[in-house]
Amino acid sequence: MAAQHNFDHERELWDTFAESTKRDVIESEPVFRWTQYSDHGPGPEMLGQPESVLEIGCGTGRALAFLAQRGIKARGVDMSPVMVAQTSERWGPLGVDFVCAEVLAFLRRDTQTYDGVYSVFGAAWFSDPARLFPLVRARLNPAGVFAFSQPPAIPGAYGPQGMYKGGFAGKALFTYRYSYTPRKWMSLLYGAGFEEAEARVLDAPKPDHIGTLLARAVAS
DSSP: OOOOOOHHHHHHHHHHHHHHTHHHHHHOOOOOOSSSSTTOSOOGGGGOSOSEEEEESOTTOHHHHHHHTTTOEEEEEESOHHHHHHHHHHHGGGTOEEEESOHHHHHHHOOOOEEEEEEESSHHHHSOHHHHHHHHHHTEEEEEEEEEEEOOOOTTOOEEEEEETTSSSSSOOEEEEEEOOHHHHHHHHHHTTOSEEEEEEEOOSSTTSOOEEEEEEEOO
């Protein structure tokens, strides 16, 4: 059974995160990368050549700003009102549209479709894929691409896993994240109606460091 979210707790957690990254948003420059390491791994070519994109769990918005500068219609959704206010002020002048909403609820009511939907350590990590993937598929144009990145699963630790904010002391702010093998991610994507799907773990640039799970699927 999928874990039940407390969205009030989760929103407060991401608001706290947004406050901690305020300076980064103000001072950062547009950049697009899938992994947690600089100058490592593929770039936006994983999305193909989209004219429109949606980032789910868009965080600081730097990837959307990067795409907007290249003439792509860029939209992002994040559940933190603090983060959305910061990113709208910073990147709104580039034409990026930011929406404050819980991702699953947003996708259920959204009427737009996109050439690409993606997540960089975002909502694809923190949402039940059995619920998320079909909603993403419904928002993609024909031949549209869904791509996401996140840390790979710890061996033997699969499915929904609880995560407290800031260790084990203080206010109990928590969320859930989802981890599976690459093979399981592919099965979930095919089960959601995608025509093509691939998932792999990209090694870190240094031996014995944490790699990055990369997944990509194409709508029929």
